[in-house]
Amino acid sequence: MNLKVGIIGYGVMGKTRHQAIDELKCGKVIAVSEPNNQPEINGLPNVDHDGIIKHPDIDIVFVCTPNFLNKDLTIRSLNAGKHVFCEKPPAFTEADVAEIREAEVKSGKKLMYGFNHRHHDSVIRMKELIDSGEYGKVLWLRGRYGKSVTADYFNQWRAKKELAGGGILMDQGIHMLDLFLYLSGDYDVVKAEVSNLYWHMDVEDNAFVILKDTKTGKVASLHSTMTQWRHLFSLEIFLEKGYMVLNGLITSTMSYGEETLSIARNRSTAPAATWKDEVTTKYTNNNSWRYEVDHFFDAVTKDQPVVIGTSDDAQKLMRIIDEVYKQKDF
Incomplete structure (x- = not known):
């Protein structure tokens, strides 16, 4: 399965996730979103957040943004029919995570959180x-x-x-x-x-x-x-x-x-x-970045549950x- 990926937030974590995807050859990053007014970053189109979320060819969205954006971007990406990998924290409160989980269930898509340790x-x-x-x-x-x-x-x-x-x-x-x-x-x-x-x-x-x-x-x-x-x-x-x-x-x-x-x-x-x-x-x-991304892509390609870093884990936390x-x- 040739999964296409968009990364929102292309700082240290966005680049780290991109490297792991490339090393595993589990997908292909086709666009990124980083607010620096550059039309391209590392040869990839740099678009706004909606450009990632609404991109018709993108299957998976990686959310690697400052904390206050995580909840909104995760829900919007799920609602757009994308699988989502989001960095920690999932949101600011347990109630926020409950909202995210509702969107997750409705979407039928995979959601995993980056509790890398x-x-x-x-x-x-x-x-x-x-x-x-x-x-x-x-x-x-x-x-x-x-x-x-x-x-x-x-x-x-x-x-x-x-x-x-x-x-x-x-x-x-x-x-x-x-x-x-x-x-x-x-x-x-x-x-x-x-x-x-x-x-x-x-x-x-x-x-x-x-x-x-x-x-x-x-x-x-x-x-x-x-x-x-x-x-x-x-x-x-x-x-x-x-x-x-x-x-x-x-x-x-x-x-x-x-x-x-x-x-x-x-x-x-x-x-x-x-x-x-x-x-x-x-x-x-440090194999953790590859292990983590591999676990997520396995869940997507094999249509099996995310086991480590679930939304349930996030809500308890x-x-x-x-x-x-x-x-x-x-």
């Missing part, structure tokens, strides 16, 4: 082990995801609530929350402290989130911050019979360090725990984010 090889390995039951049930999770931003951040759309929908939680912490749900299931209690103590913007620079599942008792904690002063990614999962610790994440800049997964059995009896018991794997390649933002005090 699920597709890293390290996370895939963690998911396999958790689902196997080899280490028992998940007891608790702890995630830290932080970075430092520069003063010009004030001039970016991400610093404006009306354009971004939120601050560091919506920008970066959303990925960690998504991993919590993906690796350990849903949570029904949300407690949070959200602040903007340093940057003093109308969006948060820190979010401390505690989640609890009252059915199982499992708890997850997240610290999402833009006052880390160094980039950091750390995800710890402790289970009945062992643990998994993922430190670092492969990115284009490698600013989060090497992606290293450490796994060990629990050691609750003497002698005391020693580091030599851990099995450590370092991941040197935004339900938690809604509850977090209800608890902010600024």
